[in-house]
Amino acid sequence: MNYRYSKKLDSFSSSAVREILKLTQKKSIISFAGGLPAEEHFPVAAIGEAFQRVLAAGNKALQYGLTEGYLPLRESICKWMSHKGVTVTPDDMLITTGSQQAIDLLTRIYIDPGDVILVEKPTYLSALQVFRSYGAVLVSVDADENGMVLEDLAAKLKEYRPKLVYVIPTFSNPTGKAWSMERRKGALELCRASEALILEDDPYGELKFGDSSIHYPSLFSLDQHPLGSCVVYTSTFSKTVAPALRTGWVMADPEIIRHMARAKQAADLHSSSLDQQTLHQLMEHFDLAGHIEFVRKEYEARMRQMADLLAEQEWPGVTWNEPKGGMFFWLELPESVDTAELLKTAVDLGVAFVPGVSFFADNTGKNTMRLNFTHNDFEGTVTGMKRLNEAMQTVLVK
Amino acid sequence: MNYRYSKKLDSFSSSAVREILKLTQKKSIISFAGGLPAEEHFPVAAIGEAFQRVLAAGNKALQYGLTEGYLPLRESICKWMSHKGVTVTPDDMLITTGSQQAIDLLTRIYIDPGDVILVEKPTYLSALQVFRSYGAVLVSVDADENGMVLEDLAAKLKEYRPKLVYVIPTFSNPTGKAWSMERRKGALELCRASEALILEDDPYGELKFGDSSIHYPSLFSLDQHPLGSCVVYTSTFSKTVAPALRTGWVMADPEIIRHMARAKQAADLHSSSLDQQTLHQLMEHFDLAGHIEFVRKEYEARMRQMADLLAEQEWPGVTWNEPKGGMFFWLELPESVDTAELLKTAVDLGVAFVPGVSFFADNTGKNTMRLNFTHNDFEGTVTGMKRLNEAMQTVLVK
Numbered sequence: 001m002n003y004r005y006s007k008k009l010d011s012f013s014s015s016a017v018r019e020i021l022k023l024t025q026k027k028s029i030i031s032f033a034g035g036l037p038a039e040e041h042f043p044v045a046a047i048g049e050a051f052q053r054v055l056a057a058g059n060k061a062l063q064y065g066l067t068e069g070y071l072p073l074r075e076s077i078c079k080w081m082s083h084k085g086v087t088v089t090p091d092d093m094l095i096t097t098g099s100q101q102a103i104d105l106l107t108r109i110y111i112d113p114g115d116v117i118l119v120e121k122p123t124y125l126s127a128l129q130v131f132r133s134y135g136a137v138l139v140s141v142d143a144d145e146n147g148m149v150l151e152d153l154a155a156k157l158k159e160y161r162p163k164l165v166y167v168i169p170t171f172s173n174p175t176g177k178a179w180s181m182e183r184r185k186g187a188l189e190l191c192r193a194s195e196a197l198i199l200e201d202d203p204y205g206e207l208k209f210g211d212s213s214i215h216y217p218s219l220f221s222l223d224q225h226p227l228g229s230c231v232v233y234t235s236t237f238s239k240t241v242a243p244a245l246r247t248g249w250v251m252a253d254p255e256i257i258r259h260m261a262r263a264k265q266a267a268d269l270h271s272s273s274l275d276q277q278t279l280h281q282l283m284e285h286f287d288l289a290g291h292i293e294f295v296r297k298e299y300e301a302r303m304r305q306m307a308d309l310l311a312e313q314e315w316p317g318v319t320w321n322e323p324k325g326g327m328f329f330w331l332e333l334p335e336s337v338d339t340a341e342l343l344k345t346a347v348d349l350g351v352a353f354v355p356g357v358s359f360f361a362d363n364t365g366k367n368t369m370r371l372n373f374t375h376n377d378f379e380g381t382v383t384g385m386k387r388l389n390e391a392m393q394t395v396l397v398k
Numbered sequence: 399m400n401y402r403y404s405k406k407l408d409s410f411s412s413s414a415v416r417e418i419l420k421l422t423q424k425k426s427i428i429s430f431a432g433g434l435p436a437e438e439h440f441p442v443a444a445i446g447e448a449f450q451r452v453l454a455a456g457n458k459a460l461q462y463g464l465t466e467g468y469l470p471l472r473e474s475i476c477k478w479m480s481h482k483g484v485t486v487t488p489d490d491m492l493i494t495t496g497s498q499q500a501i502d503l504l505t506r507i508y509i510d511p512g513d514v515i516l517v518e519k520p521t522y523l524s525a526l527q528v529f530r531s532y533g534a535v536l537v538s539v540d541a542d543e544n545g546m547v548l549e550d551l552a553a554k555l556k557e558y559r560p561k562l563v564y565v566i567p568t569f570s571n572p573t574g575k576a577w578s579m580e581r582r583k584g585a586l587e588l589c590r591a592s593e594a595l596i597l598e599d600d601p602y603g604e605l606k607f608g609d610s611s612i613h614y615p616s617l618f619s620l621d622q623h624p625l626g627s628c629v630v631y632t633s634t635f636s637k638t639v640a641p642a643l644r645t646g647w648v649m650a651d652p653e654i655i656r657h658m659a660r661a662k663q664a665a666d667l668h669s670s671s672l673d674q675q676t677l678h679q680l681m682e683h684f685d686l687a688g689h690i691e692f693v694r695k696e697y698e699a700r701m702r703q704m705a706d707l708l709a710e711q712e713w714p715g716v717t718w719n720e721p722k723g724g725m726f727f728w729l730e731l732p733e734s735v736d737t738a739e740l741l742k743t744a745v746d747l748g749v750a751f752v753p754g755v756s757f758f759a760d761n762t763g764k765n766t767m768r769l770n771f772t773h774n775d776f777e778g779t780v781t782g783m784k785r786l787n788e789a790m791q792t793v794l795v796k
Binding site: 001002003004005006007008009012034036037039040042044047048051052055059060061062063064065096097098100101104108109110111112115126129130133163192195197225227228229230238242243244245246253255256259262263265266267268269270271272273274275277278 | 399400401402403404405406407410432434435437438440442445446449450453457458459460461462463494495496498499502506507508509510513524527528531561590593595623625626627628636640641642643644651653654657660661663664665666667668669670671672673675676
């Protein structure tokens with residue numbers, strides 16, 4: 001049988017890198033590649049108790065649920081977000097299968113083939129994949145240590161009249177950077193003036209390192225505009241509780257939420273309501289804030305360890321900055337190095353990372369790489385860095 | 399802010415009917431509308447035990463999983479399907495967020511705007527919604543008691559050269575019909591000859607009533623062709639275990655599965671792996687076949703009760719057939735009656751159904767309705783039918 005696929009099919013095609021990374025599932029390989037939280041810190045007992053509470057509440061817990069999501073969970077999340085300066089009601093909100101689905105659903109209702117989306121340079125690779133699958137034209141905006149460069153944003157808003165601007169302003173994937181307040185307010189103002197909707201992806205906002213007196217308010221909390229918000233905000237429980245529950249949420253103007261809910265109804269009717277109810281019980285009966293603080297500290301210690309190990313290396317021409325939060329180090333190697341090639345050597349030596357090129361909409365950054373520091377324990381990280389050093393020695397000129 | 403939505407937006411728009419049906423969430427209304435299983439028969443204790451087994455296996459259970467789905471669950475489903483004449487491996491299969499997502503993902507990789515999809519007349523309304531959202535042109539094929547009319551299918555395959563033919567051959571939603579063997583084999587042959595891919599939606603296949611010696615093999619099991627299957631098969635645990643776990647699966651040629659997995663990666667990375675692992679434990683340690691047989695008998699008794707109640711009514715010009723399985727009765731009223739109008743009266747009187755027009759791609763069937771018989775208990779059904787009779791009396795001419 002000759003299958004007659006959609007013309008869109010190529011936009012979903014797998015990359016060579018992904019094929020190599022499949023190899024990293026072998027136990028012998030230490031992976032700095034995935035964006036995996038530390039398994040040993042999952043609140044397993046609390047999840048077990050929360051689940052028993054859900055089942056004890058009766059058989060109705062196992063029936064079909066609302067597309068918009070389990071109402072008590074939405075209420076708990078609203079309460080949670082109110083401590084972060086966000087005033088929303090459950091009507092301004094949709095529960096999704098991870099924040100990945102929020103990105104997908106918004107693109108689905110908002111983007112036509114040929115529409116321009118502005119993205120950070122670099123940015124989350126799976127968002128790029130979604131945008132491309134809907135035929136969007138991706139344009140990168142320059143970024144520095146403080147976030148998107150406002151002059152470049154202004155110029156590109158003017159030139160391309162984009163419908164959407166996708167950003168991870170707080171502890172970016174892949175760079176671990178946090179935007180300054182000036183950039184946050186400036187970007188908001190520029191996007192509102194040019195009627196470009198901002199999609200703010202915030203999976204890492206709870207994982208802040210360093211000076212605890214510094215706060216990074218979300219663009220969404222800074223916006224809260226009476227004439228309709230220009231920010232769609234998404235976050236997830238994947239990094240703070242556990243990824244297996246696949247539960248994220250998206251907050252926006254209720255009109256946008258209503259349209260996204262209809263798209264979700266077509267996509268999967270609703271997300272697992274067992275997981276949603278379990279998370280609701282967890283939020284009500286477990287010290288989630290305390291748990292997050294515990295995980296945050298652990299991750300900061302792991303970040304410190306990797307920073308120290310990186311500082312010990314003698315890698316001429318390789319630079320990085322200490323992440324302000326999140327889960328990743330971002331390395332720039334000399335221009336001559338292709339990290340996708342280097343990955344093959346590294347995997348042979350028993351260590352993996354993600355070549356940076358996948359995070360660039362414009363296919364640049366071939367000399368960059370992303371290292372995850374949250375998943376491996378101290379010992380694993382030491383061994384992994386030794387192996388990475390061996391791989392580095394094959395490409396770096398002394 | 400002026401939101402600049404996608405041109406596709408209208409395809410997701412809510413219907414007047416859906417708005418009315420929201421009212422049926424009130425406790426005072428007896429609903430024959432939803433496709434809800436009976437809550438009192440959910441295997442709550444077994445699900446609780448299965449979940450504890452998952453957590454006992456260690457923290458890794460809560461980590462990110464594979465997009466394709468939890469491998470042991472895929473293996474268990476393959477074993478399960480082998481008793482139904484289907485020989486597949488986990489590579490021929492993808493776990494989805496309900497079978498709704500399987501419909502969505504296949505459409506996403508297979509259909510371009512303007513492509514024709516043939517559908518039964520009538521058929522599952524949420525599949526129509528998905529197809530429309532991707533810009534497909536829907537063409538209805540005539541159906542009678544034995545399934546799609548082969549002459550009409552042949553004519554429409556020739557006229558439209560459709561890429562896809564969507565069918566629910568075993569206990570259809572909304573009609574409860576089962577295709578004869580002749581129609582199954584005939585449709586397969588015609589579709590293969592014209593290179594039209596068949597999407598076989600089979601959520602109800604386990605819920606068979608009447609003569610237990612009659613079997614309805616899936617089109618997928620009849621196909622199993624060495625040169626690539628022409629059938630994509632999807633089913634779900636929603637009707638046999640519980641909907642809250644939102645776990646379905648899709649089986650097809652591994653090339654199609656590979657493409658669907660890439661689309662799923664963009665859509666939501668993977669479905670809840672907690673639910674998947676729980677279902678795997680359930681399949682290994684619980685008598686699922688025995689449970690399904692218990693539910694099946696219960697549903698057959700409820701179907702019988704509603705058949706008897708319908709037979710008692712004096713409704714001139716109203717016809718129906720006994721469902722061969724599944725969850726629904728399908729009623730045809732006199733041509734003069736608009737059931738969408740009748741629904742308003744019915745809801746005022748405290749009972750709800752789904753007007754049939756939503757199940758027709760060609761917007762016909764305004765005088766039809768779907769009644770669910772699985773969700774209400776005996777007493778509820780008696781009361782609901784009394785109220786429905788009151789509503790009927792307002793439109794039926796004596």
